[in-house]
Amino acid sequence: MLALQGLVAGYEPGLPIVRGASLQVADREILTLLGPNGAGKSTLVKAIAGLVPITAGQVHLSGRDITGLGAHRLARAGLGFVPQTENVFTTLSIAENLALAGFFLPSHHQRRRVAAMYALFPDLAERRHTDAGRLSGGQRQMLAIARALIPEPRVVMLDEPSAGLSPKLVQVVFQKLVEIRAQGVTLVIVEQNAKAALAIADRGIVLVEGAPRFVGPAQDLASNPEVARLYLGRRETA
């Protein structure tokens, strides 16, 4: 579904942050991307999303080469991205955020997708005329996810969807992600909260210094003591 070959990417020329990342994400898979702070997880998903320059390697989506396509083309090519922060337009209402997310769809199709998102996230439907800047952390994350889902992407990448949420809300968000996968969407989830992410993921990847260090089924990674000790973040080491 999504395939990377030897991807090299970074913010400044000659300073690669992602250093030769290769991986395959299967159709309808949930893959979680773990790793220590500064490993380059965010940079990797941003590079795939067209926001960080790629200097070598390739990205394929459903067999199509989308390397360097430009962020605004990727939404139409079937790739969704939910950044970690600033992932909704705070000066626009919920309804405006969702309308804008599907502006390139035929209008009947767009309306159907917005209705589908209100069905998936009833909280959003109730507050549709509220400015997104006034939503709580949980509602905001729901809106960010809904925004990415509007154009019916094949693959959605989420950067730390649980960041800043209470443990209860983390469970709610992750349950939604399981539902979304059940509807046929492939998910790539960057997480600090390794436990919660591995609980819903099929496979996990531990990224270290810009390249995958461990790749394997989620249960194997969760029970691998070396991975836990070294790379699964503070929760496990504390």
Added chain:
Amino acid sequence: MMDLVWLTLPQVIANGLLQGSAIALGAIGLTLTYSILRFANFTHGETISWGGYFTLTALAALTPWIGGIGKWGGLTFGWGLVVALGVGVVGASLLALALDRLLFATLRRHGSAITLVIASFGASLALRNLIVFVYGPESVQFTRELVIADRWLGGLVRVTPDQLAVLGLSAALAVGLTVFLRFTTTGRAMRATAENPALAQITGIDTAHVVRTVWVLGAVLATLAGVFIGITAQLRPELGFDLLLPLFAAAILGGIGSVPGAMLGGLIVGLAESAAVEYLHAGYRNAVGFLVLIAILVIRPTGLFAARG
């Protein structure tokens, strides 16, 4: 003394609204380019001048076909001006797009915000001198026809039909633009790009296209402001430069990024200028924009209508 103030007040307000509507149109363009491109664009004043001069040139060049400026009822202009204005708008838009392409786009990629501001200041100097070079230093008028001002309020206010038309058109433009930004997809895409360009791109918005749209929109409003001033007063090479201070004062007063704010800010600055000219001295006109700017920066730096969020 008080009686005198009351008697002159209606005329002061009328003059202020007229001057204010031109400032408002310019300030709207300034606030839009600022909110999307994040730099103070000093060339905007020159776009106002050039828009006016382009229209004037088109009028002269097209006279064999359009038969001059035209005449609608009591106005000093008609279809001829509308056609010439169309050409002027295209000219000013191409000028703005060329500036962006050749100057600002490169600096956006490699320079800092201050480089952009200084470059825009330099470009505005060059553009102003180019006007003197091409059109000469004297002021020019769209028409030599004399107009009789109508008397209103029992003779307390004298306004020409041209001035009334310009006021009405400015108000209609401001309302239309507000509706456009609020309810159309392009308007939403512009607001989204202003808030968060990276997220706008992820959402499928071609932000480079939005940037071009903003330049064109700013140039259209600038040309209208220039032509409105040309009709109700005259065109001078320093027109745009002299407007810069009032424009910035109005845009900041209204809250940078806010279209209704720029409109209101323009009217307030126009009214303050008009009052200063009447009750103090004509020489104080240019100081007023400066005073308003200082006052707002001290009292409420975010402006009256700080953009939400």
